[in-house]
Amino acid sequence: MERKKWRGQFDFIMSALSYVIGLGNLWRFPIMCYRNGGGTFLICFLVITLVAGFPLLYLECCLGQYGSVSVVSVWKVVPLFQGIGWTMLVCSWSLAIYYNMLIAYAVFYIATVVTEEEPWKTCGHWWNTASGITQMGNLRTEMALCLFCCWVLIFICLCKGIDSSGKAAYITATVPYAIMVAIFTRVIPLEGSADGVLYLITPKWELMVQPKVWCDAAVQVFYSMSICSGGIITLASYNRLGNNCLRDAIIIAVADCLTSILCGVVIFAILGHMANNMKVSIDAVLSRGAGLVYVVYPAAIADLSMATTWVVIFMSLIITLGIGTMVRTQ
Template sequence: MHHHELAMSANTGPIPVPVILQTESRDKWGKKMDFLLSVIGFAVDLGNVWRFPYICYQNGGGAFLIPYTLMAIFGGVPLFYMELALGQFHRTGAISIWKHICPIFKGIGFAICIIALYVSFYYNTIIAWALFYFYSSFSSTLPWTNCDNEWNTENCTNYFGKDNVTWTNYSRSPAEEFYTRNVLELHESDGLENVGVIRWQLMLCLFLIFTIVYFSLWKGVKSSGKVVWVTATLPYLVLLILLVRGATLPGAWRGVVFYLKPKWEKLKDTTVWVDAAAQIFFSLGPGFGVLLALSSYNPFDNNCYRDAIVTSVVNCLTSFMSGFVIFTVLGYMAEQRHVNVEDVARNKGPSLLFITYPEAIANMMGSTFFAIIFFAMMITLGLDSTFGGLEAIITAVMDEYPDFLSHRREVFVLGLVTVCFLGSLSTLTKGGAYVVKLLEEFGVGSSIIAIVFLEATAVSWFYGKKTSRCVNRFSNDVKAMLGYTPGFFWRFCWVAISPTFLAYIIISALLNPAPLVMFDYTFPDWSITVGYIIGFSSFVWIPVYMVYKLVWTPGSLKQRLAVCLRPERTLSDIHADTLGLTPLP
């Protein structure tokens, strides 16, 4: 559907011209690939490389692929498709879109933006650590190869290439001491009570990261769409090189067997299914407002169904392939240490990327080269996910306040990046890694899943007016764009399965919260309370906005509810008119 046709049909019916002008002036992706690479770049991030392999081996190896695939088909991909379609049809960001769907839920948009802001406070710090490593890699001997540095302690034990080394409970590898005592300087902090001063080296790294982010985002999709050609493709090149390198190491097969050996009895355990659901959800990233924002710059008749399938499959295959990259190296390390693979794979979380893998690299031929490309990969994996997260905020806020912001994008992006930089300062202190862990656990966690649950419910049950026909309203939107209605499978997933899938993750997470522990530090009780406040601070906007909307709408309660639940007449109706579709009553 092209807009000049809309303009021509303007004589035949009462169509408000400003609406059309608004979408005419909306940016468009330069090429289709700019969009696809942006979506892939956002969805494929550090979590694909460290979280998936770890969760896979922890939950039954090859057997885990069954719940993972099922959760992807019934939960992750339908939500991913729904969000791409909504953004492309309504052509607007996460806040304004609600007046087209169900105005009373507009608080969801504000909540999404706040969560995206929390993510930007800690996520870029992890990229800053990678940049610090990247800089440190430019030396003939990597600084985490041996115990002869000023930050090492007497516990530092280097067992590579030596036969008679005794490894005790107190032993620490050079790579672990480099990470905790040189990059983070955790030993100079007493935990969250006293995080210490800001590490200027990390602050400099973060400043560089945000400078790159600013100049990638300042011109909108025209600039970011070009940068992702590097940031979304480089990781694949590096993963391929590392895969070939890993496969040729002695002991590599031990790691692969450990990674994929199916433990079928694990499938009876509910935590495995919860982990599969949570992993696919956080990996694909519906609900962060990013897919809405990115697809809103697509042509109206773009095939978003195919895009959803292609990008989801690429994302899942990347996770699977990363497992081989990680576990071939863990097998090699187990061989060198003369221990079992599970003893090497104890490090979970980002430390897999900052301790275990660098340690293996340090003891290979050509270690400097592999270290440089490995950390370059980590930086690019992180960067385009940051582009996505911040674009979600920028698009949402600029679409909500177009009069004030439409010509001031550069200034607004500068303001936003500055806020993110200032918000990140607490994560750059000597105890900053604890702050990162706290924000990651509570800033995103259950609140984002609860928000997506509401989003899916609103679109499937409240969009349109008569309850039984709600998902039909959304299906008609998709038909207007693609020329065919989504099949029964997709409609059933949207109405019933996906919301159930999300409710299941939330309830499980709230019933058995994981204890917060990091290195030998257990988080104090007060920090858990602070965490819950952070989590609640984003979600609370949803009920607050509902009350505000009901109070300020004129009329009796019944009239107010009717107005608050009914979408305003918008572009969607205009598209429907021009296509000869009858809008639903």
């Protein structure tokens, strides 16, 4: 039976953008920049994207489009490599297990912030202090409900195959940009934001010769562009044979790089403002907790006027990015 095709010309591009642009851009990229010399890592990231990321992305687009089969079946062209397809499938399954939990956290934060006091402003609840790894603790019913709602939302997006997921992609691929631009225009004028952006773009040239920086940049490129995870091959398999996959690959690669940079600017502007308020360095801000997205950023935004609105907007960004990736992963 002939494989179903995308209805519109831009369905694949929107779906692919929704897939590759996710929490890796918003969360992991700024952390990697901080750990590897800011501008130094940015240069390495762009170089590896050009010499490795884009060619592999283009190769996967071609493989999926001209194979027009699933990520497992496409590797039958080289029987020796059929295990690659199954490995990609396992990677996607593994991603789906934990990725939806991150979305559920954001849903929980929105539900909490509109019904009661923001959870990051106080430390008076018993579950804020762990008893230890030997005690599992009680079931958090509200978190389980949030997780269930996330799975229901993903089911709705996938219930009619690429017809419904293609339409959902226009939302999950465009809304995050609108939110990021809104947050960008709000945080850039803040005091100390320029210091944060300067911290991001200033290279430490002595780190350019460190293999670890280049390795981290390569990992980030593969993680950010979702290369070798099977998603791009699957999405491209629904393209028509005459589709210009080179154009699509260029658009996806450029959009991913620009999105990572935009996220980095927004995040470091927030951190710069937070460091200015706390009278400490940005290094001290980043070392104050592991919950970077769910603790540090909301705490910084909480100092703004209309803080509740901005926290809801920020968490909505996490939800749309996560849902977009999850829908395409399935």
